[in-house]
Amino acid sequence: MIEPMGNAGRFLVEAADRLGVRLYAATHKDVHEGYPQWLRAALAGVCATDLTDTPRALGDMDAFCRQHGLAGVAPCFELFTPLAALLADRLGLPGNDPRLARAARNKIEMGEAFAAAGIPAPRWAVAHDAAEAYRVARAQGLGRPLVVKPAEQGGSWGVSVVDGPDGSDAQHATGAPHGPEAPEVPEGLASAVAAARQFTHAHPHGLELDTRVLLQEYIPGGEYSCDTVVAGGVAYPLPVVAKDTTEGRYRIETGHTCPSGLPEPLVRTVQHLAARAALAVGVRNGIAHTEVKIPPGTETPYVIETGARLPGDNLCEVVEAATGVSEAVAHLQAVLGRLPDTVPSRTAAASIRFLLPERGGVLRRVSIPDLPGTHGEVHLAPGTPVPEPADSSCRIGHVVARAETADQARGLAERVAARSRVEMG
Template identity: 30%
Template sequence: MKPTLMLVGGARPLLAFSVDLTEAVLAQAAARGVRTLVTSTASDLAAMPSIVASADEAAAVGFTEPGETAEWARRRVAAGEHIVAVLAQLEMAQVAAAETAEAVGAPGNAPEVIRRIRTKDACRAALAAAGFAQPAVRLCASAADAAGFLRETAGPWIVKPRDAMGSTGVSQISSADDLPAALALLPDAGTFLVEEFVSGPEFSVEGIFQRGRPRILAVTAKETVPPPFFVETAHTLPADLPEPRRREIDETVSAALLALGLRSGAFHAEIWLTPTGVVLGEVHSRFGGDWIHKMLEYAIPGIELFGLIIDDLLGLPQTPGPLEPTRGAAVRYLTPPPGQVVTIEGWDEVLAHPAVLHAELSAGPGTDIPPLHRSGDRVGLIVVGARTSTLARELAEELASSVRFVTTSDEAMVKGSAGA
């Protein structure tokens, strides 16, 4: 019987980058003679037919309840299934994947390590205890808790959910007067975090583990909307950094990952560069979203991101030679002002551009464009590749600027001018 790679959670069907990542996992496993088994909810499996068709087997198994996937996999192994590797590319499936790997004796990160990094305040506490610079943070159950933290620390501050992603519910405040509006943005009425705001340019660090050691593939420069929200609008890879700063990032992030107990799979670590050094943000045991994987694949020609991980999990020979960017790539998100779309101009020209690696629109005539408060409010994106990261960033910005969203408010302004 072929060895089996179990992919927990599959993909997020409505996110093209998630489906693309998952298809890459399955293809690179198949190229190594590994059988693939995808587990996810029945509704998600039904919504991702390309994933089901690409896998050797798909099974409806939930991954949000503790131990649910692990127990199912344990029964499969007892019945003769040879599960040798367990992966997840979804954030919400990371704990289930770690529990499952432990249950079937496959290599992977310990479940308690994944729980720690997924609990934002616990991850901050662990990094601070290990000697890494961290903003002060407090887990709050009420506005009174948050107000107490504000009195004890210097602002501004960030209010955010304890367990969410995509900038959902994240906002900046400068006084206790801002708390009610910030709390109203949170996705639920449970506990939440308030932490000190860190000022400085933002980056993310992308990489994999090989033989238990982190191998950084690239540092990505990040652009966000101005406060009070922090929605990511662009990424450039590799970041244009002087060698001393790049070395500082590599050393700090590598040491932090090991201090947290991570030893396997992919990682995506968010950081700030401040005058006093690197400050770590959130740490993830997966590749970054926002098509960063596509940018890595272009910038490092021939790389197989998941193939490298599978080789490591199976103890196969490591890919020889350097794994560093030799080209540049960038993604720019389309974030037009709020309004109802009448028409979109310039999109066909974007699709025809030879440097475009991927482009997508989630808006069309009749779409109501909301204010930009979270990642889901973005309405399109353009990923490009170029000879250098600077050229890629400039091209992505140019192409994004060439797309015009005509809205009902624009038409009203034209009519008003014509009638004046």
């Protein structure tokens, strides 16, 4: 596993246990020191290297894999999924296409890969600074609202939805940044570009990031995710999940529900498109997490993004509770060159809701009531500073509900979230 410290780590550990597979992690020494005890205990060994230095990491991991006779490489941390593809290729193990793999990490290369494969996706342009963003968004008619996001990041960090290149924020113009001829950049767009460019290195490994900014046409409508396992180049679709997010400038995921509530033909359309997106970014043996939006009154999903990794947000738990399919088991089977188990064994439902603060501050107290069919988890300890709700790092906890139908599961999870108490100081 190339950096299993994220949300999917615990599901991979459980899956490996069920499959009787030994797990080894490649990570940084200091990142490994911060691993929770359950993850340390689950590892048969650790390859300590510098994942931000590709030649060195490949050399270290190659030697480690050969020494331990490893049978597969599981990409985990999104930014290192191209590294996983390179390593599998070098070792002759089942993996993803190393020539396309960067498209699963970098949203500019992803846009190019989607265009090459004819995948419906938002129209987009690239900018290096606010003045260029203003110019290209207007010249290309990207419309309003306008989405501004980092080329490389996750968790909705640095993603803003603004009125448009020169929306109602225009009266707060910041002045001409590049001489008197340059157009004035509206404050709303200038601050969105600054937010998208704030990440020069990724936490916690210090990987250098592409600080170019992606400007995208806004796709209205319901949002869904659909994962795809690919084994030997053959795509096996997984269940479709409905996603809820905040409205307004910052889009933070507030919950997910499986099944999605979409009619069956549209479920198949989403699954087919998610599979095409996975193949377009070079996924050949492994899993991909794809997010789509469906404009109201249409049956045409647009792909917002795809990553060559398991989903976060406890989606592995939600999908398994609803359908009996373990995405983590399927992922490990695919990277080991086996046939993945993707056939649903039950028709139930599950929903997760996240507890978000109304504003930033210090967390004083949090309590999640215990209702039958639900379980809650608190992410932050009292005394922890909680950032403004601008991305997923502000989440305080979550509740998962299981029921017979999606509406029941969502309703139950919403009731528990509504009765939860979050006190901020």
